[in-house]
Every structure is written in structure tokens, then in C-alpha cells.
Amino acid sequence: MDGRPLPANLSLEPLTAAHREGLAALWGDERVIRYTAIASPCGAAETEARLAQYLTAQAALPRPTVFAVTLDGRFCGAAGCLKTERENTFGLFYQLLPEVWGRGIGMLSARMALAALLRQRPQALVLADAAVENPASVRILKRLGFERTGVRRERGMEVCGFQLAPDGGLRA
Template sequence: MSVALTPLSAAHREGVEMLWGDLRVIRCTNLPRPCGREEARARLEQLLSCERGLSAPVLFAVLAEGRFCGIAGCPPIRAEEEIFGFFYQLLPAFWGRGIGFAAAKMALERLEAAFPAAVVYADAAAENLASVKILESLGFSLRRVRPGAFCREGVCGDILDYMRSGGKRGEKK
């Protein structure tokens, strides 16, 4: 399946509303509940504002066969120090097809092209085995485990904190 990234913009609002409005998507995120239209719009605006002033886009819409299927990116934590976060989210209809890995890899490649010394942090709920596998396949190293740090509907699980530094070092093929 053909996967491409395009800079995320307000034009992707409807897709982001579907994404953040789906309980299955947000289940392993920091969103406490599915977003309605206005909340999704406000969150998208806030997300886009974090890349203003950067020399290159770091937030992307993920397209599969030309159709919106999710978002991926590396929002700055401290841009002046080239420290970024990392995330990707896909609509459930696109899960299990390798799109998440492809999108994650492309987002990191674009970040590294613009910011070669970037340090990138990511976390994953330990139960989200697909995301853990993607992070580790892309050369992220486990830094620490935060026991019980992720709670949803009265059930708590571990958060795994990862880091990747200095570009492509350590990337597994």
C-alpha cells in the first residue's frame, strides 16, 4: 500500500476529528475522552502552533493510497536544543497493514533531514505492543518504565519511555 506524508494543516480537520473522536484511537493516548468537533479543532490548532517558527514541518497527515488515515510527527519539546517528541495515530481501518511503521519512519526521516542532531522522545503504553515494536524497530532505546503511570477507566498499566538520538544511529532495518 502506498503511504505518503503531507504537512499537517487545518485542511485535515475533518480527518483529525474522526481520529480523535474514535475511542479505539485514543485508548492509549493522553486524551481523556473522544473529542467533539470543537475540541478537536482547538487541539489541532494548538498542535499546529508548536511548529510555527521551525525551518521545516514536523507534523504530518498520513495518506494511504491518497486517503487520510492518520497523523504522525515530532512536535518540538525544546526546538532550540533540537529536542522533539514523537507520535503517530491511525484510524482503525488502517491498523495492521504496516502503515504505522511506514509513517513513523518517514516522519523521523523528515525530522532528521531538517534537524540532523535531533534527540527524540516517545512513550507507549506497555500494553500497546504494536507501538512498542515500531519504536524499537526504529532505533528507540528504552530509558525507563513508569509502573502504573497510565490509567484508563480504573485500570492502570505501565508507560515505557523511549529516546532516540543523533539521527539514524542504531536504526534497525
């Protein structure tokens, strides 16, 4: 962080089709997807397909676990906990537009998304990944109370797996 105060005007709102344009900018930016599971920048069709997957998965849950991140009411990213195939297991993610990097928004977004999940599913197992080359994400996960479970090679980079065990407790 650069010493600026954390933004009080940051919020999460359930992800909807209305966020399509912001998601296209997010998932179409090579800098954003560099350390994600997205192999290459998304065009319109890929953005639409990815959004449809997220919305379908969310429809099966009683309350949203995937959100648009807004700052001053404007889209600046996405964060949430996607349901995995394993019972009561979710994968935490957060992706932000480059213009808001370095301001603590990643940490706040991840914390808010994780807290939203744990309010409705306190016993959930939450997993996360972070590229070794992305120390900011590794720090965020550790600060949230995640523990490293291993390292694997994926898409030409080393990726650390992390886990927040049930009752592991969300940290500040």
C-alpha cells in the same frame, strides 16, 4: 502484519486545517486514543484546539514535522515529531484510523515522520512513549532504533519511555 505487501501509495503531507475532518474522526475514536495522551475522545471544539496547537507549533519551525498520513490520497492518520520544551528535543507520535491497522502503515508512517525530522535536525533528541499493553507500538519503536529509558504509570497504565539519541541512527 498479515502478509500483505507494504503500501507504496502511502504518503505524508504537512498537517493543515484542511485535515480537520479526518483528525476529528481520529481523535474522536476511543480505540485510537486509548494508548495516547488524549484522555477522552475529542469533540469538535477539542479537535479544533488541538489542531490549532499543532499548527502554531509548526509555524515556529522552518519546515513541517507533523503530518497527515494519507493512503491512496485519503486521510488515514497523523504522524510526526512535536517540538518539546527542551532544546532540540522532539516527541515522535503516530495515530491511525482502525481500518488501516495491521498493515505496516504505523511503522512506515513513524519511519517517514522521523526521517523528515532528522533530515532537517540530525542532532535532535527524539523521545517516544508506548503503553506496555500496546506491543505493536513497542515493536515499532524498537525496530526504529529507540531504546527504552524507563516505565512509569500514567492514566492507569504502564507507559514505556523511549529515546533515539542524537546520531543514534534511524533503523530500517
